[in-house]
Amino acid sequence: MDSLTYQPLEGSCETPHTPPSILHGCYQDGHRPDTAVISPQDPTLLIGSSLQATCSIHGDTPGATAEGLYWTLNGRRLPSELSHLLNTSTLALALANLNGSRQQSGDNLVCHAQDGSILAGSCLYVGLPPEKPFNISCWSRNMKDLTCRWTPGTRGETFLHTNYSLKYKLRWYGQDNTCEEYHTVGPHSCHIPKDLALFTPYEIWVEATNRLGSARSDVLTLDVLDVVTRPAPPPVTTDPPPDVHVSRVGGLEDQLSVRWVSPPALKDFLFQAKYQIRYRVEDSVDWKVVDDVSNQTSCRLAGLKPGTVYFVQVRCNPFGIYGSKKAGIWSEWSHPTAASTPRSERPGPGGGVCEPRGGEPSSGPVRRELKQFLGWLKKHAYCSNLSFRLYDQWRAWMQKSHKTRNQHRTRGSCPRADGARREVLPDKL
Structure with missing residues (x-):
């Protein structure tokens, strides 16, 4: 039949x-x-x-x-x-x-x-026999775990029970390990909760097996440092920096000091963070962003308007202390913190300012150069220690130089042979 x-x-x-x-x-x-x-x-x-x-x-x-x-x-x-x-x-x-x-x-x-x-x-x-799994992607929430997911194959359905195993091992040594916590973020995913080595690449792959055969994916090589806070559903990042404080810098009318605390998630010794600051005046919606804060937790904003209220926010982006090949995710901005710069005590135009007469050091080339230096600083928020020290040294020297000139005026000064006064230079800038 x-x-x-x-x-x-x-x-x-x-x-x-x-x-x-x-x-x-x-x-x-x-x-x-x-x-x-x-x-x-x-x-x-x-x-x-x-x-x-x-x-x-x-x-x-x-x-x-x-x-x-x-x-x-x-x-x-x-x-x-x-x-x-x-x-x-x-x-x-x-x-x-x-x-x-x-x-x-x-x-x-x-x-x-x-x-x-x-x-x-x-x-x-x-x-049908299983097809080669592909599109493996992994991410870590805290550099102590790893979650991976994959695509089973172009056809997908085999009509037979197909077992998928996520395997991993250290790249240059060690034995194969099998992930045990499956279906954590979907049907084809697995979570490795702990016991991961740091600063050493891992090889990760997926094996698919059913009654008609088996298939193995390509090997994915990664360092856990490179996948910390990588986008995952939902994206993972840190909280914004807490305890942001903004205060005046003595009587300097054009500056404000900003300090903050690292987020709790970054207090692990394996982490650092880079920070950004943005600020705006009270009656404006336009923010000015300071990108060169690096991994410091303080910064001085310069070149501000005297007697003006400013709102300041800070955010962070984590990275491993040994570096990462891939960028992390910026946190949200912190809650706005407000502070005002001191009002200027200098008389404005038409206030009867006494202009210095010819021959004063203000007309000399060194003073003009220092004025240019000060003008440049006022146009930039400076957050590196180098610029901070230079500026403070310059201000201290200017005060000392001003005091010395006042003493010369009362005691008399020794003119040079060419009739010009001697200009005192700072030891260091």
Whole structure:
């Protein structure tokens, strides 16, 4: 008899319409029928394959005969034209162009006696081998864990239970390790919670296995430092810097001092952060950003307007102390902190300012150069220690120089031969 194409019906080897105790290969309850046997038992076939199966009644069964036997698949009776008698004790079945199993646990193929009683059962697995997993991506929340996810394959569905294992090992030594916490951020993901080595590259890959074969992804090499706070659903970053304080710098009317505390997540010795500051005047919505704060937790803003209220915010971006190849994620800005610069005590235009007469040091080249230096500083918020020291030294020297000139005016000064006064230079800038 010619074989016919079959379509899998409802039910499976895990949820059959027939009693599970007799289905050898699907249920492990220790009970096996002794009346008949199906061959092949629990076959695994590719989609599109054909199956030739037999149900043979044991010869020592009294009155045993294959006459009147029939087949069911997932609890539904198969058409009689799909089977035929081979002999008095054997009923054959021919299935062609098999489709994928209805459930990954397999389809129930059962042989019944004429009265409907069950003689034997088998699980039928029809599907595809796994494809090579791809698109592995990993990220770490705190450099002590690692979460990875992947794509199972271009076809995706194999119709068979396919096991995915995330493997990892240190690149140059060590044994293979297997991730154990699966489905943490989706169906194809796994989380490694701890025990990761630092500053050493890892090799990570995924192995897919089912009844028809196995496949292995390409190896992903990464350093945990390079994936800390990388975007993950949802993106992970630190809190903004807390305890932002803004205060005046003595009586300097054009400056404000900004100090803050590192976020708690960055107090681990393995972390540092780079910071940004932005500030605006009270009646404006335009922010000015200071990018060169580096990893300091303080900064002095210069070149501000006297007698003006400023709002200041700070944010941070974490990175490992040994560096990272990939940029982290900026935190949110801190809550705005307000402070005002002192009002200027210098008289404005038309206030009767006494201009210095010719011959004063203010007209000399050194003073002009220092004025240029001061003008440059006022246009920039300076946050590096080098600029800070230079500016303070310059101000101290100017005060000392001014005091010295006042003393010369009262005691008299020694003119040079050319009639010009001597200009005192600072020891260091």
